[in-house]
Amino acid sequence: MRWLPLRHKAKVKLRPGSVSSNQTSRKASTLPDVLWTSLYALKDSADAFPPLKSAVSGVVALCEIAERAKHSKSDASDVALRTKEIIDVVADAIPDGSEISSPMLRSLERFTVILDEIRSSMEAIALARGLSPFMHLRANERTIQSIKAQLDDEYHDFLAASILRVEMQQTTIAAQVVRHAQQQTEAHSDLKKVLAVNDTLPLQVSKLLFYSRFTVFLACP
Known part of the structure; x- marks a missing residue:
């Protein structure tokens, strides 16, 4: 929550000595x-x-x-x-x-x-x-x-x-992106290993690998 003035028209209180006009x-x-x-x-x-x-x-x-x-x-x-x-x-x-x-x-x-x-x-x-x-x-x-x-x-x-x-927020976000990318990389690496030993896996697994790589690409700044 940011403590900023509200965008709607605020009701201004009269100051001491101010007039109604x-x-x-x-x-x-x-x-x-x-x-x-x-x-x-x-x-x-x-x-x-x-x-x-x-x-x-x-x-x-x-x-x-x-x-x-x-x-x-x-x-x-x-x-x-x-x-x-x-x-x-x-x-x-x-x-x-x-x-x-x-x-x-x-x-x-x-x-x-x-x-x-x-x-x-x-x-x-x-x-x-x-x-x-x-x-x-x-x-x-x-x-x-x-x-x-x-x-x-x-x-x-x-x-x-x-x-x-602001700098700390940016650093935290960057660290989260890197962490997410590492997790996705590890996930699709494991899938590649499975595919290497079993050529009979369904086509859906290959699609999952593609989507995993695509997610890593989007997560990188």
Whole structure:
């Protein structure tokens, strides 16, 4: 099972501060509507796997901060979009919640904790009132750069895990094909031996040998 957004039209929930009019909502929205549709569809599809759903909820929280940001709005949007990219890679790396490896599960749980820490930091920076953001401008810039660097590391880690999973699947399939071909080769070799000592076997056996060879041919990549 692949945790991907469903292809049917998803029902998008209204975000805090959004309005009922689709046209007005699009004008007021910082992030594209398609991102929200994809996020909510992914969140719904992850119901059977709570660790992934928790991570998606963390991404949703950061996207909502980007929408409501009073300060550093561009940076808040960059952070939100990056976390969306990461959660998409994570979803691709987890084909089935029942088959997730222990290292991947630990990485996902760690990422959820990181998202919560980033949410706290971005709330303090982007949603602060008064002169606080201007008084701590340099410190806020350092915090944002640190967050972006951390998210870049997470992205590359999960991307590497996803690529490794695909390579392992391909290796497993190739090994199965080779094993099947060897079994078929052994089977038709045994038939040849039988035919060599008994020329009176029915024609059906010769046909079986032909089909066996043909199966080996189809099984080879």
